[in-house]
Amino acid sequence: MSDLLFAAEPRQRDIARELYTFAAGLPLISPHGHVDPGLLADDEPFPDPARLLIVPDHYITRMLLSQGIPVARLGVPSRTGAPVETDPRAIWRLLADNWHLFRGTPSRLWLERTFASVFGVTTRFGPATGDAIYDEIAARLAEPGFRPRALFEKFGIEVLATTESPLDELSRHAKLEADGWGGPGGRVITTFRPDDVVDMEFEGWAGRIARLGELTGEDTTTYRGYLAALWSRRQAFKAAGATSSDHGHPTARTVQLPAAEAARLYERGLRGSASAADAEEFRAHMLVEFARMSIEDGLVMQLHPGAVRNHNKSLYTVHGRDVGGDIPQATDFVHALTPLLDAYGNDPRLRVVLFTLDEDTFTRELAPLAGGYAALYLGAPWWFLDSPDGLRRFRDAVTETAGFYNTAGFTDDTRAFCSIPVRHEVARRADAAYLARLVAEERLPLDEAAETIADLAYHLPKKVFRL
Amino acid sequence: MSDLLFAAEPRQRDIARELYTFAAGLPLISPHGHVDPGLLADDEPFPDPARLLIVPDHYITRMLLSQGIPVARLGVPSRTGAPVETDPRAIWRLLADNWHLFRGTPSRLWLERTFASVFGVTTRFGPATGDAIYDEIAARLAEPGFRPRALFEKFGIEVLATTESPLDELSRHAKLEADGWGGPGGRVITTFRPDDVVDMEFEGWAGRIARLGELTGEDTTTYRGYLAALWSRRQAFKAAGATSSDHGHPTARTVQLPAAEAARLYERGLRGSASAADAEEFRAHMLVEFARMSIEDGLVMQLHPGAVRNHNKSLYTVHGRDVGGDIPQATDFVHALTPLLDAYGNDPRLRVVLFTLDEDTFTRELAPLAGGYAALYLGAPWWFLDSPDGLRRFRDAVTETAGFYNTAGFTDDTRAFCSIPVRHEVARRADAAYLARLVAEERLPLDEAAETIADLAYHLPKKVFRL
């Protein structure tokens, strides 16, 4: 067995190895991700290695951009009509030629492990071997065993949640349910992600509000109708298997406004006259509204604050959202969450899973909060932090104050379907390494560490996300 | 000997073991804590295991609260008349049944080591063994050797400082002095903690100011009389053995106001018309006033900023202060302390020991400040950070910039009398582990590391706190 990510010291490494066996074989629980549900609904073969593994992976495209390689040369679609590379082999070679840039990064680890464990390719990737590896993977992708549903089963995924806007009609989830793959308790479920109908600063917000009205039959020209429409969509999402909602706000700010004041903000937004401060206030207010709804309908709230979206302006202008141009910012939780916590923080019916891009908040704010309020759980390290050292620093930072059982266990956050197994492997190995240190330092008995690693890998995410 | 907290690598572990022997047997210096002086003045037997070890320990009650167990079920007194659990065995069982929540936390370590080293209980604690352990400890508590003074001697405590308000008449310290346990140079001394007569935002401030006047015979309706009253109480505290004051402000802000302006703020406070900003300004001003008094009377200043007090509102409403509802916040020192440092920062007669809940400030602000001003020392990691990994990160963060000799050595901060030995053991072990790494990496010779660990454990706190 590989000793990947285990400390070198032989005794501690032996403990890590042993602990890892208690997690390695458990099914994968993936309650938060960005896989396209159409992939599994349609179950078509994947197009080619580059479009599968490079083009949609903004960890990869941004690193190449940082060394002066425009993402257009990597096939990232443009929305301005600017030309982009379309030859998958050319894209693939560009990565192979620059593979040294990824030394020490999780992208390298994820891709190399994916090559090996999913495609059986064990040659070392690089300029000299890129083409041959391309051919091997392309050949695999043509085989029936490499279609999405076959891989899903091979990967040992027990449940996978995708993420949809309230405006999504959930037709792909309906197809999955019809095939015995979806619906409540199913293998592929959805997540209620209302940002694009909550955040007035998203382009085209008013138009989407109108569409929300059509979809639900509610009068979304009024705030009251808007709330009813959101409630209606939540219930439709629950019917399609959703057990959680997800909220990606710039900050963690919450506020509880009187209904009349919220209505005024809402109407200002519809008239197109809301300021940036109005939009922030409305987002903050809606988080408390969603917490209230959560207590009623049981959807677990996920909160992902702290990204400055589309920081790289020219990248955004040409290629749009979610292509690697977001940058973290310092994030406050201790003051921002107070209104929500004053209202519902000690209510065990509410579950709010907090994620952060600002690891400074782990010891200072998040662990104390999760270790002091019944409603709060800490999400796994997210995005830039979902890496071997990021995972280690997370446990190191939060465990002493929040323990293990105020965390939600591991959740990957990936768009890259084939990387799901390695993401979980890395997290399980990182937890094995962390727990092995506690055991070696006489801070935790081995049998309790073994129980804990299984909880972190499987039982906790299942329980916290009500799966 | 146990290898608790020592790194697994055999050579480095051997060094840690050897270094630890230079600290393990030294007496305990406890210049800052929250033990009730009545405990040692009266020397009555402890009531029962739950009231001794669980009810007052907010590290424990907050963790259970975070998993939905109300603190009332743990016997935490209510101030609203709401019913609370009174059966110590029921409280104990609730903890035993949920003991897995504490895996990886210092609470687990502290409690298990206390069981073993104080009460001789070595059975592993948990649902199956909780009752038997309760009985064993209850039996011990009935023995004369387990009364407070006997334990004090058994623990090897050389000096213990408690913390009192200026309004405290110090009668328990008078009793201790009469018994040969207290007074200047005694085993149990007090600390001057004026927050409740400095902070206008504490409930009932004006009433306490009146009481301060009665107690001192000064006219506290004037600012001048207020300063005289504080000075008078400082001298009374010194006479009862105090060598330090302690200041628990929300921020580290300091400011030097003209006396007339300070007087105006003071009077506004007495009239009940001070704003939050006025209260902050007055606290900031009083820190500089206390520094001035410190230079005159030699009391060492401890500054503990950065907690948002009573963050959990409903917990506060029902159970009051200091029951685990405080959360850290980002804290600035570099700008906040400037006025105080401009006035007295290079004066070696002044000693200000700085504590923080925001470990981000360790390398960025606190180590550079303590390594650049004669008056500043760094206090030990406090509260959420007084844990094995918190202690390690502290040394890692500050030593390269501030060295060891701008830190005040280890001070526990405990309310839990029986946990004092294990707190010091953990700190001594953590320092042994840190120093062993320096030795193993050829950064410090063994003999100097041995001298250093004894300084950190014993000689430095004694010197810095003028004991």
Next chain:
Amino acid sequence: MSDLLFAAEPRQRDIARELYTFAAGLPLISPHGHVDPGLLADDEPFPDPARLLIVPDHYITRMLLSQGIPVARLGVPSRTGAPVETDPRAIWRLLADNWHLFRGTPSRLWLERTFASVFGVTTRFGPATGDAIYDEIAARLAEPGFRPRALFEKFGIEVLATTESPLDELSRHAKLEADGWGGPGGRVITTFRPDDVVDMEFEGWAGRIARLGELTGEDTTTYRGYLAALWSRRQAFKAAGATSSDHGHPTARTVQLPAAEAARLYERGLRGSASAADAEEFRAHMLVEFARMSIEDGLVMQLHPGAVRNHNKSLYTVHGRDVGGDIPQATDFVHALTPLLDAYGNDPRLRVVLFTLDEDTFTRELAPLAGGYAALYLGAPWWFLDSPDGLRRFRDAVTETAGFYNTAGFTDDTRAFCSIPVRHEVARRADAAYLARLVAEERLPLDEAAETIADLAYHLPKKVFRL
């Protein structure tokens, strides 16, 4: 070979040793520092051990100050006429007597390694041996092999950049060029550091602007003339070998003002009526102007924000700037750099090397930015962070997001000529230790780690700084 800074675990240590051999013998690239160019231009013998190694080293003088020893007793020049110690042996003894204060600090490491590797002194430094070591070093300094140029060659320095104001006439660099030591591509080159003609808050700014006009023949009473004068000096610096500029602002703020508005600020500055906010706005604007010039003339921009200069007021009053009285502050990059990045962030002709004193920004802001913009590189840990553990934390914090190739490799930042070799040794060892962990944890193959360490030590700084 010494195992300094390598982890104790034997297998990992063996890997570190092996990796270190790939860097240990490479020439030293020192593209940023504060060595006086006159030292190498004149090539006079060094005066005495104290004036060489103690007086100008503010790491040492500030640590002694923090323990109540005024820097005047260490010979630091006063600008008020206050008396300072002039006997080098007395200064030396004061350090020897207090050497324990430096346990665990890089100052200890640097000085002891300098004693050993430069002067051949292997006796342990301390009160008992200080005098003898003084004598040994003093004897060495009288030998011709210990003159600056001889040491330069002995140290294996390939290129050393000093730092000059635009007002410097570069006569010492002219002398160096005449001697075959300087000029473009030479061994000793300059760096364009315009802070004192950009920052209106520096004492005597308007006078220096006038001098800038005289020096260049441009009319610096106008903003347009000011820009022309700066451009002219940049070209003069390039002619003297400069390949970079350096900018030491309080914050990282950038802004792109219309020329008319910039001109208004400039004129307000000249009239002496600029506010602190005006000065900050002008500094921010000039950073974008310098980026524009950089794209034209190819000078690499170094940005060193985040120090509160002259925090210790009485130290500044008596002894002036750059004597150890600066303290870091929390620093924002993600918002501050946006205007500059919007303008030029994806332009690979621009190179901005970012340094920080606030290590919290490493994972949260700097690594994501450097990993997402073609123009950005991360500078080595600077100042308080250029220490063994600071270097380790830097790699740990940034590598997973930015990789190795968005960093600029190691650059020392020293005023202390004799410490240059040990600074590079420490960095190379710290990188060997970090890379050995990646290899031991199966995250990087040994051969790639070996290539990487040579890149970090030599090839990357050479390439990034266009040497």
